[in-house]
Amino acid sequence: MRDTSETALRLPAHIHATKPYQPGKPIDALAREIGVEPETIVKLASNENPLGMSDAARAVLMDAGTELARYPDNDCHALLDALSRRFDVPAGYLVPGNGSECVLGLAATAFLEPGRNAVYAQYSFQAFVNAVQRTGASHKVVPARNHGCDLDAMLAALDDNTGLVYLANPGNPTGSFVSGAALERFIAEVPSHIPVLLDEAYSEYLPLDGRYDSLAWVRRFPNLIVTRTFSKAYGLAGLRVGYGVAQPSLAALLNRIRPAFVVTELAERAAVAALNDEAFLARSCAENHKGLVQFYAGFDSLGLHYLRSHANFVLVRVGDAAAVNAKLLRQGVIVRPVGVYGLPEWLRISAGTEAENARCLAALRTALEA
Numbered sequence: 527m528r529d530t531s532e533t534a535l536r537l538p539a540h541i542h543a544t545k546p547y548q549p550g551k552p553i554d555a556l557a558r559e560i561g562v563e564p565e566t567i568v569k570l571a572s573n574e575n576p577l578g579m580s581d582a583a584r585a586v587l588m589d590a591g592t593e594l595a596r597y598p599d600n601d602c603h604a605l606l607d608a609l610s611r612r613f614d615v616p617a618g619y620l621v622p623g624n625g626s627e628c629v630l631g632l633a634a635t636a637f638l639e640p641g642r643n644a645v646y647a648q649y650s651f652q653a654f655v656n657a658v659q660r661t662g663a664s665h666k667v668v669p670a671r672n673h674g675c676d677l678d679a680m681l682a683a684l685d686d687n688t689g690l691v692y693l694a695n696p697g698n699p700t701g702s703f704v705s706g707a708a709l710e711r712f713i714a715e716v717p718s719h720i721p722v723l724l725d726e727a728y729s730e731y732l733p734l735d736g737r738y739d740s741l742a743w744v745r746r747f748p749n750l751i752v753t754r755t756f757s758k759a760y761g762l763a764g765l766r767v768g769y770g771v772a773q774p775s776l777a778a779l780l781n782r783i784r785p786a787f788v789v790t791e792l793a794e795r796a797a798v799a800a801l802n803d804e805a806f807l808a809r810s811c812a813e814n815h816k817g818l819v820q821f822y823a824g825f826d827s828l829g830l831h832y833l834r835s836h837a838n839f840v841l842v843r844v845g846d847a848a849a850v851n852a853k854l855l856r857q858g859v860i861v862r863p864v865g866v867y868g869l870p871e872w873l874r875i876s877a878g879t880e881a882e883n884a885r886c887l888a889a890l891r892t893a894l895e896a
């Protein structure tokens with residue numbers, strides 16, 4: 527039989543060293559494993575929207591008909607037009623993606639290669655690590671301060687070979703947050719030939735007093751790329767739509783190297799509808815805030831240490847997280863162990879509905895007592 531092992535294929539060493547992305551366990555998989563109906567499972571593992579999607583997006587999908595023989599619009603004109611109007615930014619600044627992960631991967635493709643390095647903080651989103659690894663560039667991981675980004679240390683880490691800086695605000699998996707003022711100072715101090723990718727997957731959840739106008743920074747800083755997503759507050763994770771915002775020459779570069787037809791037709795239509803459903807967005811944020819408060823109170827009563835979060839999940843210290851996770855799974859509750867991030871004592875739990883959060887907290891109490 528033909529030897530198709532990776533050694534026989536003579537893979538480049540950096541590709542051989544890639545690790546698979548570890549998603550949250552699917553509901554159906556756990557239901558099969560423990561022999562229960564999928565409806566009884568509580569999944570708080572992937573920072574999804576517990577309210578589902580907006581009715582406006584649902585209506586568009588229901589109404590879309592079944593004809594999908596033609597390719598979607600490669601330029602995503604309707605989506606870019608809607609984003610342009612919603613955020614008052616010219617369409618030439620926009621880069622559509624199959625989720626924002628796609629756009630942050632494009633930045634790695636564009637700016638990294640063996641011999642260069644990417645700078646990012648300890649406990650950064652796993653997709654940053656994987657995107658860098660795929661290019662063969664090296665990783666300059668800057669130690670975190672209080673589980674968040676140490677911006678001064680990140681500046682000090684930049685060198686002649688730095689090709690890209692990744693920074694998520696709020697950050698995943700810690701829920702950490704850097705103020706707009708500190709972030710603006712940081713971006714201003716990064717030399718303009720080094721692109722900075724500011725990942726704002728969770729920015730809609732920020733309270734009003736924590737918000738900042740990163741799109742105004744994009745107009746000032748030619749090396750800034752802001753990415754956002756429809757997967758979280760807009761409730762469309764299953765459709766995969768995100769986008770980047772950068773000055774036109776940078777946006778054009780990223781658009782040039784992105785895969786063709788990167789957003790499907792249904793996804794584009796639903797995203798446009800969701801974008802304009804501000805009531806749903808407000809409800810999502812309010813529900814999320816309630817969920818975090820419910821978890822904080824529950825963790826306090828269990829005597830558990832946790833990090834106050836600026837996103838739609840919370841990191842809680844449970845001791846042997848792998849063992850606690852196994853006990854939660856047996857009770858039909860899926861959360862996310864974060865050992866892969868170097869946090870083996872912690873679980874990341876997404877804020878769900880009040881009932882889901884209560885189930886999770888009760889299961890956690892049982893798991894910790896057992």
Ligand SMILES: Cc1ncc(COP(=O)(O)O)c(C=O)c1O
Binds near residue numbers: 624
């Ligand atoms: C920090 C961060 N950025 C980006 C993403 C990816 O989102 P998308 O679904 O848009 O690819 C996630 C998803 O969990 C995330 O946590």
